[in-house]
Amino acid sequence: MANLADSQTAPSSDPIVVVDPYKHMEITVNPDGSLTRNPNRFPNTSATPDPDQPNPVLSKDVTFNQSNNTWARIFLPREALGASSGVNKLPLIVYYHAGGFIHCSAATTGFHLFCSKMALELQAIVVSVEYRLAPEHRLPAAYEDAMEALHWIRTTQEEWLKQHADFGNCFLMGSSSGGNIAFNAGLRAAGEVDDLEPLKIQGLILHQPFFGGSQKVESELRVVNDPILVPGVSDVLWELSLPIGSDRDHEYCNPTATKESKLLEKLVSVGWKVLVTGCDGDPLIDRQVGVVKLMEEKGVKVKSHFREGDHHGVDFTQPAKAKALFLVLKEFI
Template sequence: MSHDQQNQPGIASSSSFSNSIMSHDQQNQPGIVSNPDGTYTRLIQLPSTPATPDRNTHSPVLSKDLPLNPKNQTWLRIYLPKQALDKPSTTPNLMLNLPVIVYFHGSGFVFTSAASTINHDFCVKLAADLSAVIVSVDYRLAPEHRLPAAYEDAVETLQWLKTTQERWLTQFCDFSCCFLMGTSAGANIAYHAGLRATQVIDDLRPLKIKGLILHHPFFGGSERVRSELGLIKDPFLTLSGTDFMWELSLPIGSDRDHEYCNPTVGSGSSQLQQIQLAGWQVLVTGCNDDPLIDRQMEFANMLKEKGLRTVTHFGEDHHGIELFVESKAKDLFVILQNFITSS
């Protein structure tokens, strides 16, 4: 099904996503079921929002959809702050030097899309508050496409960016100021895409990555850590839910200490040295009531021990709170602005 067919009118309330996930979990329903023909049916249906490329819209941000890989049915949603179009230009094709943020949505590698209202609304706020161009990636989902499919789509997006003739990007972006950002599973994708990008840095020019923004990164491991042992009660993310997502997304036959899931196994990836040499900064954010908090802290400590320029911010509340509560999002955007400026 194409993203146009998935678009539904209406705006989701901030709690509709978490309520949908929780209702299935409480009823011991997985939210997705396999069919005899090998396909899958997602029981959780969430509202979607169409792109708004018309500058007469009341939104402070314009958006448009562009294909990435038609064969894989992947695509991108680009967000441009409307103020960029309103700035006077006496020089044709004047570059306004807006940073570009490549964004990967969350939902355990299994649910939602770049068009899902919860992700669309977050990207609109992100573009408006940071005065940045956002490239939101609609990557292939598991279990139809297990990891590393999403990582491959992420790197393909970077290759697309370096050659695109899309005006919103060529005229308004500073390609030497690019950040990879993701939320939850999307942060996992941003991290692994970053590792892969270090192997082709020269090939990506003029695109230059300055850093990774890992917002509540979704990591795991075979051995339970303290925050996963029921000591933390997150109203959104459950331990059984994380188990189920990893079961659907990891390569068949892999355990939870696979590098895709556990980035600290074996003292971390050998590619981390390349991130250090490239001078990238890494921001890791999390919340104290998230069952993943201990893994996020362990991951951040590993980066620091390896000499990477690492910034951390661990606050109060639960997993993905900034997608649901606007005041929390505002606080996050201040942190992101400082991080981008310092990079």
């Protein structure tokens, strides 16, 4: 691996504190290429399916591929239980969690709380997908799991979805690496519209999506104090996630490096709208703006909402920021 510190030379004179990205993420790469992760770094929360408990949002876990150990956590606003079956069905948000492709779960406490609040604020059903992690399962494994979840949703007899979800009003959403998954799964789904019936996807929501590239962009050099993406972390995440032998201009990482891509044209032809959200305190902001510009050039119906300040992942730690985000999502949906 190249010396990560060498690629982190900022244009300003401010000294950069070089952090060991492996130590920062509490991971060790094993000789067989797998990771040892600190099991206590990201606590989990159990689902809350019992309607007799006073939770405003109920949740339950349903397996969709036992051999891959992939499953989904479904979030249902309690009020929906009182509605007659088929009456006032709720929008369906299929959500892919963050974690740099290598960490976390649909059960991770931060994402459980985020999805629960989102279901309540938007009055929507949220299906949070448990996908396989890299480097044990490198990309495109997560994209394949994302697609498999969609096919499971369209055929499932699962009661909450069948009775309360509006399959004609579905959005794919992800945060950070999950935003990358929502984007790449969305490109695939755009080519399988007929096969996904009766599921009708209306758009994609890319929340602080994780993109990269071989050459550093200005924001990656300027924003060196982000608490999540300290210098070097993104490099390691891509090295552990991309197919072996790929550089960071691979289309999974850097859509703007392959501008002739036919996949975006499919996104145009199906007429889906795309929302990209972020903030200028995130080192990835220039990447996100670049992908927005690319979609605009291709004729995709894209909207962006970028705030000043903040940092990567801020909406998971500050409830007021999450609430502001949900207002933007509500308007979009």
